[in-house]
Amino acid sequence: MKIAIMGAMREEIDPILEKFESYKTFEYAGNVFYTCTYGVHELVIAYSKIGKVFSAITASVMIERFGAQVLLFSGVAGGISKELKIGDLIMASALCQHDVDITAFGHPYGFIPEGSVMIETDSDLRSLAAEIAVDMSIDLYEGIIATGDQFVASAERKAWIEKTFNADALEMEGASVACVCHNFGIPFFVLRAISDSADGEAGVDFDTFLQSSAQVSAKFILEMVKRIGD
Ligand code: OS5
Numbered sequence: 001m002k003i004a005i006m007g008a009m010r011e012e013i014d015p016i017l018e019k020f021e022s023y024k025t026f027e028y029a030g031n032v033f034y035t036c037t038y039g040v041h042e043l044v045i046a047y048s049k050i051g052k053v054f055s056a057i058t059a060s061v062m063i064e065r066f067g068a069q070v071l072l073f074s075g076v077a078g079g080i081s082k083e084l085k086i087g088d089l090i091m092a093s094a095l096c097q098h099d100v101d102i103t104a105f106g107h108p109y110g111f112i113p114e115g116s117v118m119i120e121t122d123s124d125l126r127s128l129a130a131e132i133a134v135d136m137s138i139d140l141y142e143g144i145i146a147t148g149d150q151f152v153a154s155a156e157r158k159a160w161i162e163k164t165f166n167a168d169a170l171e172m173e174g175a176s177v178a179c180v181c182h183n184f185g186i187p188f189f190v191l192r193a194i195s196d197s198a199d200g201e202a203g204v205d206f207d208t209f210l211q212s213s214a215q216v217s218a219k220f221i222l223e224m225v226k227r228i229g230d
Contacts, residue, residue: 001040001229004068005221006058007047008173011210012075015218016045029061030054038225044068048173051149052097055173059180070125070228071181071188073174074221076206076213077145078152078198080161081168084141085194086209087216090168091129092145092190094118095175098161099148109164117165118144119178122187125224129189132223140220143168145190147175153202170198189224193217 007013013034017023023036023045034045044066048058062068077090084090096110096118103109110117126142133140146167152158161167174190181188193213196205 002042002044002067002069003225003228004062004071005043005045006062006071006073007075008050008055010047012214013045013047015215016074016222019222028065029057031058033066041225041228051172052147052176056176056180059177063184063186068186071186072221072224073177073190074217075171075192076195076210076217077169077171077192078196078202079169079194080158080198081143084169086205087213088141088194089138089216089220090141090143090192091126092121092174093142094120095145095147095178095190096165097148097175098146098165098170099150119175119182121189125187125189128227129224132227145174145192146170147172152198153200155199158198191217191221
């Protein structure tokens, strides 16, 4: 199977690339795409750059140009739920765009006509992840991830996102990748390890924990790749 693995920042895919002795590289549409084989699977790996637009480009190229049949996102997130501490893993059950606002026309926050506020991730991939978490004795949280083109570093904004979308974590790429995969009919999975709590300390915590949390997420994603199709 052709499996796409993407992150937003170089730090989010470096721990994945480090696992491979050799890969091919292709430059296209402002990204570098790395391809290699892993067991029975062919992989295409890339980081998109930050935010919804860049991540949508990368996901689209992985599907349309590289023929990805499934897409796994690995990275870090700001925690909303009090249960989530730095380094904890959350898989998205569904994702939404917290910065979409056409409420002036009577629509709810996050809604775009002919779309939906929430896009669900693939249930088979979530089940596989839940099995792996049990086998590895890892606590894997499942919940709603809210995406927007904002690094959230404010208790007020975080509280609004929690209240409006019942969100458990937030980041800047998941919902745009979800939108691309949903529209192309490609099963997808979004995993994030918490790097900060999206409050006044977020900037400092993010810089401190980006690498270690990215590593936690990448390790789990590689385990998933091993077991896809078993
Ligand atoms: O990709 C962005 C979203 N990520 C998840 C995340 C998050 N999102 C929103 N709010 C929070 N509180 C979040 N916590 C985790 C992480 C990432 C956040 S934006 C970080 C930008 C950091 C940066 N800016 N410049 N550089 C790094 C240096 C640089 C220079 C050249 C090339 C690349 C980077």
